[in-house]
Amino acid sequence: MGPFARTLEDFFTHRGLALPTDQAERLAAGRRKRRIVAVPDSLRSAVAAFxxxxxxxxxxxxxxxxxxxxxxxxxxxxxxxxxxxxFLTEHCGKDDWALADVHDIEAFLATLPKARKRRLVVLRQFFRFARSQHLILVDPTRTLTAKEPNGFRGRTLTLDQQRELFRRWTTDERVHPHEALMGMLALLHGASTSEVRMLQITHIDSVAHTVKLGKRPHPVPLDSASWTVVQRCLSHREAWPTANPHVMVTKGTKAGRSPASTAYLSHVLDDCGYAPRMIRSTRLLDLVNTMDPKLVAAAFGMDPQATLIYLADRVDPGRLPAPPKTAGATTHRS
Known part of the structure; x- marks a missing residue:
């Protein structure tokens, strides 16, 4: 389906004149098929059944x-x-799932240590399925653990870097409005790419200067700098003849009603040199360590356990009280 056909689909479905097509399902089926075809022949049938x-x-x-x-x-x-x-066929010389043992799985997980937890969850699900289908006798993932600390291990911005980005997005007119919007909402309000991507015109209150972000229970009040960035993005949007309800409108979405793609949002901050996750983590880390994590979770619409990973196990020296002076600590010479 080309862009013109997608535009027609959006037009007719929005007005209740037609049912949506199965375009997204067919594209997803194609992506899954390509991944299954890439599996070696001897191991492919089990993956297809899974x-x-x-x-x-x-x-x-x-x-x-x-x-x-x-x-x-x-x-x-x-x-x-x-x-x-x-990995099993090229590095272990094994062409049957029944031959995989715990050492093979451990070696595979060691190739990407940061993805160990996510990979292990999937492998446990697959080998449980394979055992239920009598494809293997022993589950090689049964005794493996994630071995990951629960604390935050990501990168954050220094105070000087935050000031530099704030000046860039509030004073430099050459910066694209989408970059400034994503950056300011992440830097000051801890907004995720999903929240900015799904932000619509109706979510903006021009009287109260608030926006509705994602699943947050209450509208987010904006400071003057953030509100100026939002207005700049709206002015950029008005220059395009579009009926798209979202604030971020691109060349690919101006003729329809769908939000900007996740790929576009993942690269919208490339020019500033920092990823959206890194900027958002900086804000969350600061809020959680200066406020009650449960209050932060309630304000952001997050699970209380999700904010605890940002809780540091140390106290900044500047927040500690000054040590008491001991008697006789100073002497005077005559």
């Missing part, structure tokens, strides 16, 4: 109105299994 069972579970969850796994989650799992299958 994918089929997950698709049935997704369909059941949709019909039961529960929370089905997203297409991205299913595709990521297949990519991990593809990488494991290639």
């Amino acid at each position: 994918d089929a069972s997950r698709m049935r579970a997704q369909d059941r969850a949709r019909r039961a109105s529960t929370r089905p796994r997203s297409d991205h989650t299913l595709e990521t799992a297949l990519a991990i299994l593809r990488d494991l299958a290639l």
